[in-house]
Amino acid sequence: MNLVSPHRGYPLERIEGNSGSMETWVGTFDRIAKDLGDLRDRAHRVAELPGVGDAISRARSDAQVIAGPVRSGIVDAQLLSSVLSAYADAYSAHAVPANRMIEEIRNAHAAWESAAGEAEQAGLKALWSSRSGPDDEATKANDDARDAMATADAAKKALDELWTSWETLYTSWDEAYDKALSSLVSGASVYLTNEEKALLDQLLAANDPAAVWQLWNANPALRDALADHYPDIIGNLDGIPYDVRAEANLRRLKELHNRLQFLSEPQKSEVAALWDEVEKKNGKLISFDPDGSEQTTAALWYGPFDAANVSTLVPGMLSKVNGIGEFGKSARDLIDGTGDAAVAWFGYDSPEVPEEPFMDRAQNGAPALRSFLLGLDAQPGSRTINVIAHSYGSTTAALAIGSAADGLGVDRFITVGSAGLPDDAQVLANLQSPDAPRIYATTSANDFWAPVGKVTGWGHHTDPASLDGVTTFDSDGGVDAAGEPLLATPGHSAHSGVNFPGQNAPGGYLLKGSESFYNVREIVRTGEPGTEPGGEGSEKGYWDLVAEGMSQGGYGLGY
Template sequence: MSSLEHPVEMLRRLSRIVVQYGNDVETYGGRANLLMADVTEAITARDTAHHTTVMAETELSTWMRSDEYSQWIAGANTDATSATLLARNERYRDSATTAQDSLAQAEETLTEAWMAWETQFSFWDDAYARAVASLAGVDARFDGSSDSGTVSNPADPNLTRLADADTPEEVAAAWDSLSDAERERLAATYPEFVGNLEGIPYEYRIAANVAVLEEASETSWGDPTDTEIEKLLIELNRKGGLPVSLNLFDKNQGTAALLYVDGVTFDPDKLSDPLAGVTNVSVLVAGMMSQLNGIGDWGGSAADMNDYIAEAGGTGATIVWFGYDSPNFATEPSTAQAVVGAETLTGFLRGLDQAAPPNAVTTVIGHSYGSTTAFLAVGSAADNLGVDNLIAVGSAGLTDHALGTDPDARVDYSGTNVFATTSPDDALARIGRLSPHPIDPGSIDGAVSFDSDGGYTPNLDGSEPTWEQHDGTPLLNTPGHGTHSEGTIPLPWDQPGGYLQDGSESFANIIGVITDGEPVTTPGGFGSQNALQG
């Protein structure tokens, strides 16, 4: 009996196909819906131009049929001077010509808008073909021969094989079996699929996502999408932020994951594994109200992390993960978005574990609701997803219910080192725990709590800083719930010291965990608020 004959396995395969098709519908359907607004606007502009042209041509025709025009053309005497009639004639003709040109331009714009919409709709149609082709492989009794593709894009067996793979390892094996030419064809034909499939090597995913991003930049989608595309291109071209996943048109919000590695930039003519030789892999998981248009500060933190790892003798690869629909103040008390986000993050971390060097140390840092999501993903997995260190900063609280349908299943962080911090000035994190995710990550058995309220790094001789000697680096207090200089409440001035900002005690301790396995400051140490209050 083959594994697919087992009903549970068949249902699992069906579920994966449906989820993939749903993602494709969100991507291409979302684009098509946005472009339909352009079509509607172009139709209105065309109709307006047509009306203007009809009026201008009617005025010209009326003028040319008038007695005054006939007399003037015949050289007869007229009440108006010849110069006046010449000017009138030119005005009518110029108006008609201008209107006709505007109409032609409006019709061309409408044609282009329809073509752009039809392109996205055809991608949607192709996604349906891929889903049907995948269904045909689930059970031999399913006859998909009559509906296994489209006229323009028949079912693609190599694509189907990739879509049917169960794990990143199986995807990698299927990809490795393809020729270079076939890989290039699949990436060019299905860039959204290749760019987001765990198990396909990162260099191919990055190239596919860059192609999608650059193509999307050629069309105006309106905000926030246009601004998000602009910010992602800045990260790519100026800071080396490589898109290892990308979905600009998710129905809720655009999502992406950007990879930063020192000295690695995107070169379409020379694809290479960006994780080769990496010793430390870090993933920053964004929290409540995180949007792609704010990804720049996080990219700066990623670069800073890599710099400190290099100073410690390692090679860092840091990923900024804005890969889920983050909650707002109204929806934050629920765990619903954490569950969906954790399911997505689970797949991403499994793919990362397969792609990263086997001896690399992996650290996941979740801020606010991002910690709710990250801890749920790692704690629900039997194999901890390859995560060595799990850090919560300004956590909105955790749930102990594991992912899945078993109401009695509980999270388990065995095999993962857990760290946590919450600034004394971060009231928002504590308010977030007055909810169905009430658990302080610092209360987990074996968790190590570190300070984020200011202080000093160890003295130059390695001793603890004291009033008498504190020649280490001064560290900032985190002044609220923010990750960088935003604080808790937006103010017209910077509020430095955010959890992920270089120079804060929180960030210094995160670096200590990544490079040495432990925080660098002692709780309540010299210079901290606790010490000063004591």
């Protein structure tokens, strides 16, 4: 039985290929390109030999004659290697799993056909019974028909889901195949000279973002080739200038957005969210990795790249790139009317609810944030660097910033609704060293989960407000400098929501109009909160009422 997919009309047949064989040929072409590159370098050295005389002249002439064809051979070998390597990756990522699904689809199709036939027979029996059979027999026949139709519908739904997944894989493979053919025809190879390859190797081996910055700026003639051919590397390498990274990542995002309808969730909603921020909100995509982590990671920059005051917003538990727009709005509101810049940094795999008590996600995410902050500090010029972290984001940020006594160049570390800082003695000592950033902290009296997270967490019990020299600020209402009322943060959320599912109210920690956000903005702008603790307009919250109940001999809140 020859089946075709219902939406795209692809034939359900095996995609032929052998990943191992393709990788072997990639290695062969790479060796040929390297050997030819060495030969070309020797020819160039011969062509530059000093001296006079027929022998020297002939040698220089022969070397020049050799150099031309050798360079052409290098281009051809690297073209074949790069095209075959890209296609081999696509074959493994898309064709192999598509091939695995063929038998499953055939079985599901047969199951649906069988169920549909049984449903048709049950329907005919129900129709016959309703006309000529006893009432109880007609009732049973109708029930059997409904059950059979439900079974057929479920089989059809299962088949449709398989077809959708298979079509997505087949489409991706088909596009990769077309791209490979097009590259071979046009000669659009990933061709790098030996000098360009050497620079790429040096960039990847650099000890820190400052070294990356120096290498990049010391080799202006080699940079375009690397950015053109390796946007996935250049777009995510800390120390590379942000305008170069943004351009490289935008190209990759456009490629995905152009085939948005063929992407599966959650990538479809993630690409759409990033596209909205880039196209409509003037965000610059300074990092983007849709493949390398458990979650898609990304960072959006708002404001000028040469801003003298830059804030990085770090989200907490359950933060995914498809929700980056909320943090993007906070970033834009933070810099509105200023010449500052802000970054929505979704650069780590945030924890799910069962993972929040543990340090694993923070330990995995802190090196990425550390590298990003070092890269920010390595850019030319002086600037004030602020880190604003919500919930578990403060755990991750503290681990990164506290990895060095100088705080990685961070000037202000602002925690909102912290889930607890790491208990590591060296991290805490670094956070309180003379060169550490100034630390600020707030926890709303309505926030049920932040105090619970500090108590129940394994390895992150430390309340930032307990550290020496920390400036605490309110998030429980109050008024701004003009006397206008500010919202109390009603729960643990950064933007909207209270503490439990189904609850919703404005005033999140990073939502414009809340006392928390007003204070964060003033800290970024002036170094000090904008409201007085317990000042005019402050409201009592959940934990205030608990404390009152305890002080009166009860258990708080009437129980």
